[in-house]
Amino acid sequence: MGYTAIEKVLSRTASRLGARAGEVVHPVPDLIMIHDGIVQSSKVMLDKIGIRRLSTPEKVMMVSDHDVLYGSAKAAERGSFNRKAAREWKVGHFFDAGEGGHGHIFPMEDGRVLPGMFYFDNDTHATNAGAVGAFGMRLGLEITSVLATGTTWIEIPQSIRIFLKGLLQPGVQARDIGFYLSRLIKSYALPINLDNRVVEFAGDLEQFGLGERVALCSSPTEMRAAGVFIPPSEKILMYCNSQAKTAFTPVYSDDDAEFESQHEIKISNLQPQIALPGGVGNSVDISEAVGTRVDHAFIGSCGSGMYEDLLTTASILKGRRVSPEVRLFIVPGSQRSMRKLVEEGLMQIFVEAGAMVLPPGCGPCNDAVVGPLASGESSISTATNSNTGRFGARDARLYLGSPLTVAASAVAGHIVDPRSFAADEALTHMKTSAYG
Amino acid sequence: MVDFHWNLRGTCYLLGDDVPHADGVIPQRFIIDRETDPDVLKRHLFELTDPGFASRCKPGDIIVAGRNFGVGQKSTGYIAMRALGLGVICESMPTQGYRGAIYAGLRVLAHCQGVTSMCSNGDDIEVNFSSGSFTNHTRGLTTNWRPMPQSLQDLVAKGGGEAWLSAWWAETTSSLDVPLSAKPEALP
Numbered sequence: 001m002g003y004t005a006i007e008k009v010l011s012r013t014a015s016r017l018g019a020r021a022g023e024v025v026h027p028v029p030d031l032i033m034i035h036d037g038i039v040q041s042s043k044v045m046l047d048k049i050g051i052r053r054l055s056t057p058e059k060v061m062m063v064s065d066h067d068v069l070y071g072s073a074k075a076a077e078r079g080s081f082n083r084k085a086a087r088e089w090k091v092g093h094f095f096d097a098g099e100g101g102h103g104h105i106f107p108m109e110d111g112r113v114l115p116g117m118f119y120f121d122n123d124t125h126a127t128n129a130g131a132v133g134a135f136g137m138r139l140g141l142e143i144t145s146v147l148a149t150g151t152t153w154i155e156i157p158q159s160i161r162i163f164l165k166g167l168l169q170p171g172v173q174a175r176d177i178g179f180y181l182s183r184l185i186k187s188y189a190l191p192i193n194l195d196n197r198v199v200e201f202a203g204d205l206e207q208f209g210l211g212e213r214v215a216l217c218s219s220p221t222e223m224r225a226a227g228v229f230i231p232p233s234e235k236i237l238m239y240c241n242s243q244a245k246t247a248f249t250p251v252y253s254d255d256d257a258e259f260e261s262q263h264e265i266k267i268s269n270l271q272p273q274i275a276l277p278g279g280v281g282n283s284v285d286i287s288e289a290v291g292t293r294v295d296h297a298f299i300g301s302c303g304s305g306m307y308e309d310l311l312t313t314a315s316i317l318k319g320r321r322v323s324p325e326v327r328l329f330i331v332p333g334s335q336r337s338m339r340k341l342v343e344e345g346l347m348q349i350f351v352e353a354g355a356m357v358l359p360p361g362c363g364p365c366n367d368a369v370v371g372p373l374a375s376g377e378s379s380i381s382t383a384t385n386s387n388t389g390r391f392g393a394r395d396a397r398l399y400l401g402s403p404l405t406v407a408a409s410a411v412a413g414h415i416v417d418p419r420s421f422a423a424d425e426a427l428t429h430m431k432t433s434a435y436g
Numbered sequence: 437m438v439d440f441h442w443n444l445r446g447t448c449y450l451l452g453d454d455v456p457h458a459d460g461v462i463p464q465r466f467i468i469d470r471e472t473d474p475d476v477l478k479r480h481l482f483e484l485t486d487p488g489f490a491s492r493c494k495p496g497d498i499i500v501a502g503r504n505f506g507v508g509q510k511s512t513g514y515i516a517m518r519a520l521g522l523g524v525i526c527e528s529m530p531t532q533g534y535r536g537a538i539y540a541g542l543r544v545l546a547h548c549q550g551v552t553s554m555c556s557n558g559d560d561i562e563v564n565f566s567s568g569s570f571t572n573h574t575r576g577l578t579t580n581w582r583p584m585p586q587s588l589q590d591l592v593a594k595g596g597g598e599a600w601l602s603a604w605w606a607e608t609t610s611s612l613d614v615p616l617s618a619k620p621e622a623l624p
Contacts, residue, residue, distance in 0.1 A: 051601070140532070153588060
């Protein structure tokens with residue numbers, strides 16, 4: 001019996017040959033990632049115990065993405081604390097506000113998260129690493145133990161394989177697949193429980209570039225998957241090779257690996273999806289939501305913050321204006337994308353359309369530290385989730401859609417099927433070469 | 437570890453499936469406030485679903501729950517359970533909740549399919565969390581569950597994540613093998 005990708009990666013890092021799903025192991029990660037919002041809690045705990053050095057500071061990456069703009073005195077104090085912590089801990093890879101960008105995005109773009117890698121992270125959407133065939137796993141504040149000791153326990157997850165069959169139609173995107181999958185799971189049409197499972201995608205994956213692969217990782221994570229794994233294609237490997245900061249060895253599940261279950265989803269007739277307020281599992285075909293008025297729109301987050309997503313947005317906004325009734329925030333995932341926005345003329349398209357471009361990071365998706373909603377307002381966005389109160393006011397109504405749907409809806413002033421908007425062809429074509 | 441009791445014997449407190457952590461286990465306000473003080477939390481366990489539970493239960497009592505216990509991925513209530521000396525045995529619980537329970541140092545068995553049909557509320561039950569043995573003295577019934585993984589037992593016996601880390605550091609710094617540079621800096 002062969003092994004799944006996650007079994008192989010955890011066997012290697014835990015030095016446990018032949019480790020299987022269900023076993024508890026202590027992997028030594030290739031990287032330890034900690035985000036700005038949790039550094040203080042972690043350091044206070046270690047200081048209290050008297051631990052003032054990290055086990056492997058050279059492996060630690062500290063990123064500043066959840067609160068980049070410091071919209072409050074408290075946030076500025078936190079930033080100051082984090083800088084001091086990075087110095088005291090001798091953190092190997094510190095990315096201050098304005099550097100790097102979103103921790104679930106720029107390390108893949110920059111060849112720091114590479115195929116076959118395993119890392120621990122405090123934050124849930126470390127699962128994005130699956131877009132290049134790596135694994136990032138969420139620990140919350142337990143990341144503190146890894147900082148101090150270099151490892152912690154993990155029960156090796158079972159893997160569930162989902163075959164995506166067919167080609168997406170124009171106007172339908174990878175985020176729509178995630179919403180649809182969540183809807184199938186929530187309604188028990190697909191009888192699977194993703195808790196502590198790795199979702200491994202298979203099937204017609206060649207159609208997905210790096211940005212679309214990142215988008216595929218988002219919604220399964222909201223449905224509690226411990227990881228998402230997308231076997232890296234030749235094209236993905238070429239891109240990773242061109243950027244790699246370290247050597248890497250891709251992993252793949254064996255043909256005879258044991259999956260908990262395997263399923264097939266036909267995507268060739270998939271319609272754009274809208275996640276109604278409350279969560280990704282509340283998704284419906286867009287026809288059921290068309291016409292819903294919106295006050296606020298946001299394109300970005302770790303689910304839709306890749307350069308391809310920005311090209312998508314520009315392909316709709318070019319030559320159009322955001323509705324005067326809507327404020328649209330665009331949040332690139334990385335400083336690299338921010339530079340390209342300027343170099344390739346997208347910034348001008350956004351500004352002329354009346355959109356607001358925020359610095360790379362989580363943007364409003366981190367509990368609306370920027371760009372919140374007022375009571376009674378509605379939003380459509382590419383945020384990872386739409387839990388009550390995520391964008392401020394608890395009675396605000398939060399809808400989720402693909403970047404195409406959000407861009408088109410921001411122009412229309414209400415939720416609209418993006419297939420009714422002609423997208424700029426040249427910008428759409430640029431997506432194929434966004435990453436290599 | 438000699439002082440730690442892996443064996444609990446007490447009254448069964450039976451719950452069904454899908455008990456939510458927020459409001460079902462402990463009032464949501466303590467989760468939102470990120471309260472972690474065991475002395476505060478222990479007075480409010482099951483407060484909204486069963487007022488008076490916290491003063492009625494006794495150390496050694498065991499919560500028996502169905503599938504998806506404490507759903508919602510939070511773990512504030514497990515701090516209260518540990519402070520009250522309770523144990524948990526359930527059919528399943530979300531992984532993040534299970535991690536939180538272990539981190540809180542709670543005696544917990546989370547893969548016990550069918551356990552809710554093996555006892556009734558108020559039964560005299562006994563669980564050894566280290567070996568997995570389970571006895572319902574009221575019904576005269578005994579079985580074995582998958583024990584708590586060996587590598588997590590040390591974590592729980594030392595009192596949970598933070599206490600374990602303190603103990604680890606004390607051992608690390610007292611070991612002669614550790615270079616001086618790794619020791620905490622002397623206070624000025």
